[in-house]
Amino acid sequence: MQATKKQENPEKSKRFETPWHLLEPWQAAAWLKVDPEKGLDHEESQRRLDAFGPNMIMEQRRRGPMRMFIGQFTDFMIIVLILAGIVSGLIGESSDTIAIAVIVVLNGVIGFIQEFRAERAVAALKRLASPTAQVLRGGSIQTVAARDLVPGDLVLLEAGNVVPADLKLLDVARLKVEEAALTGESLPVEKSRAVLRELESPLGDRRNMAYKGTIATYGRGLGMIVATGMETELGKIARLLSQDKESKTPLQQRLAVFGKRLALLVLTICAIIFAVGLLRGEPPVLMFLTAVSLAVAAIPEALPAVSTVSLALGARRMVQKNALIRRLPAVETLGSVTFICSDKTGTLTQNRMQAEAFYVEESMREGIAQDFPPPLLHALALNNDARRDEQGIVVGDPTETALYEAAVRAGYDGAELVKTMPRLDEVPFDSERKLMSTLHQDDSGFVVYTKGAPENLLPLCVEQWHASGPQPLAVENVMATAEQMAAQGLRVLALAWKRLAERPSPQSGDALESGLCFLGLVGLMDPPRPEAKQAVDLCRSAGIVPVMITGDHPATAKAIALRLGIADENSEVLTGQDLANMSLEEFEQRVNSVRVYARVAPEQKIKIVQALQDKGEFVAMTGDGVNDAPALGIANIGVSMGKIGTDVAREASHMVLLDDNFATIVTAVREGRRIFDNIRKFIKYALTGNSAEIWTLFLAPFIGLPIPLLPIHILWINLVTDGLPGLALAVEPEERGIMQRPPRPPQQSIFAEGMWQHILWVGLLMAGVSLFAQGWAYVTDSPRWQSMVFTVLTLSQMGHVLAIRSDRVSLFRQGLFSNLPLLGAVILTFGLQMAVLYVPVLQPIFKTQALSLNELLFCLGLSSVVFVTVEIEKWVRRRRT
Template identity: 60%
Template sequence: MNWHQNTVEDVLRNLNTSAQGLSQKESEKRFREFGPNELHEKKGKSAFRMFLEQFKEFMILVLIGAAVISGLIGEAVDTIAIIVIIILNGVIGFVQEYRAEKAMAALKKMSAPTGTVLRGGSATEVKASDIVPGDIALLEAGMIVPADMRLIEAAQLRAVEAALTGESLPVEKHTAPISEAQMPVGDRKNISYKGTIVSSGRGVGVVVATGMKTELGRIASMLQEEEEVKTPLQKRLSRFGRNIALAVIVICIIVLAAGIFRGEPAMQMLLTAISLAVAAIPEALPAVVTISLALGAKKLVNQNALIRRLPAVETLGSVTYICSDKTGTLTLNKMTVQEVYADTKVVASDEFKLEESEESADRYFLSAMALSNDAKMGTDGAVIGDPTEAALYYFAKEHGLEKESLEKRFPRVAEIPFDSERKAMTTFHRWDNGVVSFTKGAVESLIDRTVDVLGSDGPKSVEPGEILDVAERMAADGLRVLCIAMRKWDDLPSTMSPDQVENGLTLLGLAGMMDPPREEAKEAVSLCKSAGIHPVMITGDHPMTARVIASSLDITCGESQEVITGRELEAIPLDEFERRVEDICVYARVAPEQKLKIVKSLQDKGQFVAMTGDGVNDAPALKRADIGIAMGITGTDVSKEAAHMILLDDNFATIVKAVREGRKIYDNIRKFVRYLLTTNSGEIWTLFLAPFLGLPIPLLPIHILWINLVTDGLPALALSAEPAEEDVMKRPPRRTTETIFARGLGVHAIWVGLLMAAIVLSSQAWYIRTGIEEWQTMVFTVLCLTQLGHVLAIRSEKQSLFRQGLFSNKYLLGAVVLTFLLQMATVYVPFLNPIFKTAPLSGVELLVTVGLSAVVFVAVEIEKAVRRKTD
């Protein structure tokens, strides 16, 4: 039922209650009917089950198989390393999923523990869970509203509903019915909602909904219904693990069969095939992914982005739409005076100059701003109070008039508080030998009550039409316009009636205020566009303000300047909205389920969506979004628990930095896969082709496992520290359907692997033909050093190593040097020779080996040069 449309009498009648409340007996009866006033949580998975489910991913199952095989052939080091990787990934996944279950707990914290209701006409404090529909609840400043209620009394009642509606200002409440049926929650000003906070005044309401039937309960239901979407990386790694495992099994069977067919010892070929299987499975991949994500998360914390779910770091790189709140994210979340109409002329705030004269029009104007104002300076130096009043306080202070000093000279002696019907407030101050009243409020409410306007030459006759034109032009620029006026009295009026006091006013001026865009936001929006990302602004503000801010930040969808309001969004059928959603960049006054509608519609169109939010109302959309981003400063606990990432500075530019980091991380994971697949490809082609070319098996099982552990391991891990590519934010987002082999990675792995095999096998044939006894040592070393040359060449997909600089990734350089020294140890350290079946090489043999190993490096550099030229 639309309770906001009903009169107080109708509400009481429909709920079969009265203004004196329910009897104890009736409340107990209704408690049995409606149940406790609590948020119910679906039964979740146990912690043990949650932990076990981390090991069902195909890639993890492949690694478990690799660990078993390694153990069977006696490779203890490999076995332990793989088991550690499996457990580490399981623990990380468990922690992330366990934390994700906490959003409901945070939502429950918003509920009031107790409430005051009328039972049999007497005020009684009861547990909030015992409150039932039909109860008459009493509200006072500082209370948490215990249930949804239709107000039947409101005395200057204001409530902070930011957590529920996103509206940052306290909402003035009233009791009058509202005729329109489809009203956003924030516009139903005769309803107080469970979990919101009474900031001032007092009220009485009849409870219309409890528990899961409340607005907070509805959000709880939405939050529990929304499933988190798997990240693109998780999907890609799952497919990659499945494909690589099947390919390795087939290739190892072929190698085993080919070797036996050629007459090699069956046991040796079995060990070779098993060793190849262990080497070909990229057991370091989960570790590299985890390290890359952890390094990215650590870097992002220093840039004010806290990652709550590790895969979100990489996922940011796939984002195609960033749906951002306006207030505090794209703007400063600080109302400031932008423009004033004073001394009968309009001036920008930074051009306003105060005249020296004590009786100047400007001085009266600024004095009114400071004195007719309830904002005050806090102990930390920040102004406490209504954002609009804080803006006036700062503006007067910036021009030399401090409220605290003025109040000592002109103390407040009386006031008429603001109310939403007359849209004005008035304060009275001792002034010279009399009293002055300062009135501020809406232009349309005060303009007809003014008799003149104060200018530098004294009072002049006022032209209401002219003043209204100025106000309308300011409003068209997205400014919130406030009218400021005064009246002098011989003494304090005996009657404080607004109709009598707020008349015969002298207009001092108009103040146009706005929460201005962040300086860095425009550059961040521009960077988004160059990266193929569409920024979308979602705000609870007026459509006109939304349009102005969006325009100033260049948030547009092509030629479209369309602003869709929550009411319009409600009226658009889902299929039509999905057709239009990609052409809408600005939304105003949207409800929580509408944010969810925006996210789902974009996702249905194949878009990858990041959504920001700070209120409880945002939690379902944050959970559903591919990347949910909560505000660290203004965000509620509920929104933070539902999010994947928290902005510690509430700044849109930080999201763009995080996207850049996400793209870099995915690039580095691809580099790791490129390196590992290519080296494995080289080993597989070498062992696969040797029997068909009439050559003995070139590598022993110990050689394969050594290359897997050292040559593949150390440099591969160091690739996770690679800096970002130059064009990382100048290319469109990768498609979510893109495989890890896309953009030439698979082709590269095949042709470079074949080149490696060609170098190794041709050198093997030449060494055997020329009678070099150490041919197997040379083949082993050529393959190892070839892979080191390859890892240096693939640090960038396009950029030359010589442009990047050898020292731009010191971790990789250190890993390459260490691997080279370890390889030399297997050749030249005597006690290692029998273990690795190697023999020391002469200086000439080593030079030949190094020279052959450089071929792959040169070939890949040529490939990159060709790609740069064609691009």
């Protein structure tokens, strides 16, 4: 491969052999020729990408188009058919040989197109799922695809990011990295920028390095890329490993097992037909070709491939609806989801918080006013990581952007304040403390600002701010006010500050977060998404239970849940503390009735998922954080956020919401049901037609009729009926009421709900009308009896494919033009069938004769019997319900 050759570049090899952990940051920057203040410019990064190749772990080389095409002819039954064609040629039946060759090649082309499209679709999904990184290039922060990173790039790391390449750390702020995948170290490693002195230091001791594939779990950092792709430590390990094969989906596995069992049955029937034909005095070569052709036509070897095409193309269609499927089995699982456990912020709500109310100096105030205490406004502006992007838009955590914008509206812009009050240290927010503190310096000395959950911050405060001077803190009154604000659907944060005469020692979190002065409360509103209410209603009609899980206050959670219709006034709200005090067995007794969880720690999501699964439910769980990854992994459908989600959450998930919208999950469930329905329709259609061909040849001798079809007829029927019409079913629109029916039980057989009975009786019906045509031709002494059977069997399947577009709704109500690809395929098949009957040059090849007008009309009438009967079956089903 080209990338492999480029790795042999002497200059590159020299760079990658450098002991980076022994170098000072400035030395590493000089060695890589990069400005640590601005990063690489666009031209230089592109030049290095061309020289070093993409930042990717090389996969095993996939089959090329030629090998893929040749692979279509390696199936055992196809090989037998090819040998049968050769035998036909040797005994002088050259027309049979040519016809068989044409059929085999056409089948190969169709199979190649299916596999090639599936490969391209899956590859496209993988490209869409590729991670990104925040990179400093040309003095500005940019989002760059991880595969486009190059040595010398400056990468910003935050908690939850997967390290995209091997980094020399230039700056850290309490950065911790989980390196278990690389070093086996079970606990996160705290990083520093200090230079090491040991040349042979093991990877786990190189605290000033971060390696590709490891996970930042705490704090922030800035690193310079020193190795990419196969030159990283992870890449060196990858060289020793063989690439795993793509695993088949559960549906594919079930179809493969079914196919093998059916193959044994079909081969047995073919052997019987062959033996009966010999006993009736039929030519052995003819009976051999007939048996082989029937086996090839009847064995549904393409079903697993068709399911892959349907799943992959369906997954690509979901991308257009903002649902990125990372694992194909998820498409199947979506149809079985019974519970959707969703985050509130950003998923059910707009993720556009605003500061709506303040509690300052023991009074409530609406909006922002200029007379607010300066320390409060400074805390809003400086105690967060929100920032302005290149377009001047404030970006960052929704809560922090709301606080930042509130300060800006009052005339306190954090970007300007930080120049006069720079941040010297910080204690980052984490899900356990629910606090964040920053240390700043101003003209008067040092000042600490802290924000967090009121119940966590107030115990750290010893007084409260007042214009007239510090006042005693009435904790009970403040907490009561916080409860009242939360009951109105506001997210409540407390703010505090203190001044210090001296700067505390680095990393002294306790010194920063003690003896604080309470400044006030801020109430933030994140209103529900307009489409979320409709999506919740749709869930309920589909038999799916929506559940809200949030870290917010219980009253806030219930207020939003009430507005969305997830809960009612009598619904209980279970808190993280309640969960902690319950055993799994106790919780399982209540889990089916709980609709709102509040103050839940991310790790408690695992308990919720397990309890629901133990009750037989199929769970879709959303998450965006590092700690959400275990719950996403064990959920039946793990759903991560595409906008605010961490890399870790996305890697653990089955599906990524590109718009972080709850309604998108419901849309994906809807699409998953449609895809599964269409796969079932294809299986019903293909197996019914195949069984009809078997019954026709199997029953004819037992009712005193000669073998009704020649090998070329069987192969032709298989080609034109299982080809375009079958594939066109994959794009069938969803059935009416698809979201008004309960979820499909996950262990339910694909042949449930009367499908196998339909395959049996409709296959017998097709065979019956075909044999009736043969008998009628015999009675009327028509020499064209074989062409009549051939035509009736082919056109019956066209009527069948139109009728089974829905299990219940009549075709006349659906509309003939509601699936134009299928209508086009049926018309094309009809035209091809007429061509082999009436085009003189084709008649010798297909052993056909032109039917008279009366015979053609008779065949059309018989063929329509199947369509009419299936429509009656659907009418009966509708009447019963």
